[in-house]
Amino acid sequence: MEPILKFDNVSKQYPNGVHALEGVSFTVTEGEFISVIGPSGSGKSTLLRAINRLIPISGGTVWLDGHAVSCQRGAALRQLRRKVGMIFQNYNLVYSLSVLQNVLHGRLGYMGGIKGVFGLYSEEDKQEAMDLLEELWLESFAYNRASDLSGGQKQRVGIARAIMQQPKLLLCDEPIASLDPSSAKTIMDLLRDMARRRNIACIVNLHQLDVALNYSSRIIGLSKGQVVFDGPPELLDDGTIERIYGTSRENLMMGGRGSDQAYSADCA
Amino acid sequence: MSMEQTQALPLEKRQKLLRTAHGGTGKRTRIPVKCRQRNRFIPRFLTGVVVLTAASLLYLEIDWGKLISRVPDIGGVFWQLGHLDFSNMDLIASSLLETVSIAVLSLLYSLLLGIVFGMLAARNVFRLPWLSVLTQSFFTFLRAVPTPVWVLLMLVCLGMGAEAGVAGLCVHTTAFFTKSFAQSFESIPDETVEALEATGASRLSIFFNAILPAALSQIVAWAGMRLETNFSECAILGMVGAGGIGYVISNSLQGYDYGTAGVAILLVFLVAYLIERMFVRIKKRFY
């Protein structure tokens, strides 16, 4: 199958000298559901933002759908970006606008400059956004301010906005880190189902090892900017986990034997 | 792609039902996108601002043609200001020092006065409503009149010198402090004051032992903020007739001594910038 995304020896060094990514290489094909795991500061967030060039990389090449992302500027870059939906930990909605307007923001990449500025969306787009909201059980909130919603609902709006882009790839940056356990489960289920149904490849940054093991078809383990594991969840053994997190599996599972250290490992 | 795929969804039926309930297929009618409850005040406010501004500009009858035709001269003035002339440095330095000193002195005196009057103006210290209202409204009046006016009047009755500057600046600064300190004092929970009242402490001892210490950090913050304002106010006092760096600036500008004026303006900028940075630093460290 044709790869959608290909990292070729990508590295990123920040101006303050921190090496966030070092020689990262992997490919992603259609329909994959990939979790990126690793302790804080291991470069997960940088990895995601390198894909749509929210952070420019300093070495190597990111190939997105056959185009090298780092060479693109202006309109070409925007055309690439609209193929990639993104979901954020803090939802990143415009809270003073309506839920529907926030969902329609997903179409901005497809619209002419002036039409987008004034928010003159086509009726087809609006209908599609309404359908999407119904699919996410949000239709009754369409005309509420986004600030009125709960955390889980806000994240569902974030998903709707990303799906509105009709993306080939979905990037999720800690999508459930600010949510309570039950909303987190809803969001993860939704992500998996929507991605599967629309055949969208999904890359999810996760803090929670158990969630990653349950949902993904493939796991990438990052440690200090380097890929230390890349494979299906079944192959992720205790030794590898220790190499990724620098601590044993028991210490990562809350309520396990080393439960008193679990928090420090989770929040590290 | 979305069409075929949504066909397959089980919720398609639900959508169809909903769509007919909304009336029609939904393709014909325009779907609104904006919030149900949005702030309808903002558009009205913006219209009001535009109308008022247009009316103001018409009323001012500014001769734009003349103004714009002289714009190139600004470049010339800046060019000359850029040729810094350090020959009058001793005069500039001494008047800058005087300006800074006046700013600091007026700040310190006002700090003391502000605490006293703030005590009178706060509702929870003496619990005399008429006293608070009287103090508050008197200082509201003093605050509403710009500082240079007070300095001018002080110049008239005290004569040239630092006294007029300090006294004039004190009027406005004290008024400002009175209001802010009274606010800080009033932010202390009533329960605390009541608890002390129950011990039989006098009003004054409650103030000095509970209310003032609790507000101390805010008082320091207000004072730091005010130093910035006081310096820039003090720098302009010279321009309306008092001494200090402002006098040097206006005098040398009027005497076409642009080099000296340039140095003085640069120094005013540097001191103001320094105070601002210092304050930002202090704020970061203690809050």
Place this chain on the structure above:
Amino acid sequence: MTKHIPLIARDLKRLYTGFLIAAVVLFVICSILTEFNLMTLIANGDAFWTFLTEDFLPPALPRASRIPNILSSVLVTLALAISATTVAAVLAFFVALFGSEKVSPFPRFAKVVRGLATFLRNIPALVWAFILFSSLGIGTGVGFVALCITSFAFMVRAFVETMEDVSQDCVESLQAVGATFPQRVAQAILPSCLSGFLSWYLYCVEVNIRASTIVGMVGGGGVGMTLFSYIKSFRYDVALTIILLIAAMVIVVDQITSKLRKELQK
């Protein structure tokens, strides 16, 4: 032997002692430098009192023929403050878009923009007025430009801070969607920051009402100029009337702006 028991935490105590010592030292140095003596001020109290009771009080009305002029000069001051603030706000909005690394399409220049604003802001409006007087001549137009400069610089800083507080996140998400810079401004920054911008605008109007009175005193026109001319001609009782008028103007404007601000936050 009894030990001294501290009442407040040590570092806090050290901080306050530091401030107190600094205040006392500064007080002594400044008093010596300016030869300012509170006693002379108090000794002059008599002169002050005579001035207050004989020259200043009671407020007197100016000649009836002058009253329309005075009222129109109040309007000039108001008009000057409002129009200068609005023009400065519009300019500041467009410039502020380039003053934040997170929002600007040219992040490298953000520092330059903010530096320029800092420079313009830290020079008082009256100094700008004097610089402009020497190139543009005396008049209302120059007062307008001088007020514009400082409030422009102030609002650039305030707007940049508002944007970084409020809309940094949603700008990032619209960037990820592939929206153009104007689209990001119109769809993310404006809706989320507009009420914040407007309340800064109102604050600036308040400041500029006072500033335009002062700029008027040195030749910018308006009620400041009228007041200055009465003081110069020793008509202190009439000057007091005008001071009262200025105070009334400022208080009314403050009341209106605080009402509007509450309405904006709804």
